[in-house]
Amino acid sequence: MNTTYDPKSIERKWQQRWQETGVYEVDLEHAKDPYYNLMMFPYPSAEGLHVGNVYAFTGADIHGRYQAMRGKNVFEPMGFDAFGIHSENFAIKRGIHPKTLIAGNVAHFREQLTRLGGRFAWSHAVETTDPDYYRWTQWIFLQFFRAGLAQRRKAPVNWCPSCKTVLANEQVISGHCERCDTEVTQRELEQWFFDITRYADRLLDNLDDLDWSEVIKTAQRNWIGRSDGAQLRFPLARDATKTISVFTTRPDTVYGATFLVLAPEHPLVAELTTAERKAEVDAYVRAAAERSQEDRMGGQDKTGVFTGGYAVNPFTGKEVPVYIADYVLYGYGTGAIMAVPGHDARDFDFATKYGLPILRVVAGPGDDRTTLTAAYTEPGVAMASGPFDGLPTPEAKEAAIRLAEERQIGERHRTYHLRNWLISRQRYWGPPIPVVYCEKCGIVGVPEEDLPVLLPDVQDFVPKGTGESPLAAIPSFVETTCPNCHGPARRETDVSDNFLDSAWYFLRYPSSGDARKAFDPDLTRKWLPVDSYIGGKEHAVLHLLYTRFVCMALHDLGYLDFEEPFKRFRAHGMIVRNGAKMSKSRGNVVNPDEFFERYGADTLRAYLMFTGPYEEGGDFSDQGIEGIYRFLNRVYHLVRKNLGLSGAEASPDLLRLRHQTIRRVTEDIEALKYNTALAAMMEYLNGLQRENAVPRDDLKALTLLLAPFAPHLTEELWQALDQPYSVHQTPWPTFDADVLVAKTVTVVVQVDGKLRDRLQLPAGLDEAAVREAALGSDAVQRFLPEGAALRFVHVPDRLLSIVTR
């Protein structure tokens, strides 16, 4: 053993040895106790591995290493999510083809991930940009297409007037184009959708049984946003055969509906508009179409115009005016609302601004029937509502729905905030959507045996500004023959959303390289669903929801036995630096290479884990890392100095410390409290350093406990301790509950809740004995009033509380 701790050479040495011996590869077919340890594969940016990646992967890797030492056959794969707009935009900026760029980035990432010391099964790595991968992404699309889950229809999409191109939702940053900062507008275009809303109820209801971080489940529930209510039909005053359907969660307030509001895009707008209102309505509709999303959504100020048309409230029989306003969204519900200004804040604002009547139809607490000065949105008791009068809100809702259904003027209805998944992108850098358009046969899926539809290797991948993918400009790609009739046909030129690539990558890992199937049924049955998935909160809704949907659909199509892909998901926190979020613009981004170089990967790993509870995140301080570096140095020298000292015996205290530490570290790792696990090891080390000669069992225990955190150092120590390779395949140490019991304990004595003395007493004393000891203490006696009647509360081996009042 070297006299100084030299992380660089130790880490290089073991990384090489691990690779040569393949300790992190698993025999997927024959593994006895499979454990699939997943983390979110990175997007390989040109900047290299971000410290946020290092944080995420280290925490997940520690979990995997711990499970492996617990005897599990841990499969911990890694891959690269390299399609998508980030790569494409960067490539455009640099004028380098994304393919070239990505290859370099991937190589750099692989090298950094290796330096990090993850226990990755590299033989199963996947890259989403590899035709052997995206062939199967296209295959999934085809399955969905055949099942009717993938459909092409018109939809409003984000449009950047300056770049003259369609933008993905992810490219719109608070209403502005990511690249040129121009305000984004809406355009109606033909797009491909996955009908995720059909799965809304299952996606929502399954959450109850998933072992996932509560934050993520809550975010998904809100995103799906199920709301129950009714659809009610308001006939037009001029022509009762036509009706305006509205969705409401408060059918009980229908007697207070004093006007209707339609979204400007609503198809009945033209019909309702009278000749004298036409100019104004047209102008408003046009303006709304051109307004940016931010303008439309962000502003609190409500605008709208009267159409001149009237509809009939089917409950009261009264005519109500119909307005259009852009605070009503065309994409939600029916695109029309019944406005109840008395009991909805937005309708109240609108009614106040345009002088519309505000009625009170729900009495407030204490039978409050006074005139409203603000919308009363709480539940109450129905009033001025004909048959519903006197009913509390929940019952009134039910009564209203029943009555609507009886009279056939409406019915119970459920709506979701969740929208269908728009998956087509008018871009170059993604898997081409595998369909062709034939004049005779219509939209035809590419036959599976013809997959992949290769992304053509072109020089010019810059969007043309026509609203079409750059692929549309390549005749050799576009022009093809119909697989059905062999007549001339045109290929789809859109590519699929990057989120589709990442919605199934974990299904591919075990079956990577399989040329015949996307995922092998036997391997899939053996390894999935995933045992542990750890990742960031930022993917709470998009990735994690799309992934669940894809699995559910594949399950229904008969390809999977399970519908939920991840048994357990844990969201880790964010790592900040000196209290501030890391960002390029602040110039405070931690570059892991610098720290690998200066301290080694083990120090960086352990330090990141030490900064705070893993699920809450931590604060990276440039000075703080020294503490962990010192700790690893001390461990190194402790082992080195004690190697030659044989036969040291552990004192009872030391033995207890050892077992206590094993317990604390074990429990903390399981709870992802890596910071306190390290603190426990530091205390252990402090205890060991007080010994003249440290028993070999303690050196071994400390090395094993530290192994998941500092895999290289501990491998070196394990070898020095003359133990068989590899420390990472050695069983996790166990503790003996009997040894944990201390012989003497500190019992705290309180008088009237204040701490007055601490007594060193033999463990297991009964209350009477503890009382006697406590009353014998001067420090306690001083606070006991003469002749007071005393009451005692005794917590064995911990505390005696004396009450004098």
Add this chain to the structure above:
RNA sequence: GCGGGCGUGGCGGAAUGGUAGACGCGUGGGACUUAGGAUCCCAUGGGGACACCCGUGAGAGUUCGAAUCUCUCCGCCCGCACCA
């Protein structure tokens, strides 16, 4: 606005009804040393008339006992955001 999380020394953080501040950083002192920004040891919440008092964002409550539970308020962070 809605939803979620958080507020503890100079700093990161421990303690989820029972010894507040574990562990680490920083700081002060000491040892070793030609020297050290290396290493080791000691101290380190505030006050003090030093056998004591105060102290976990503020205020109230429950309890023998509250950082922890309850209510009200203040502040910060993260989602979603005119979703009817």
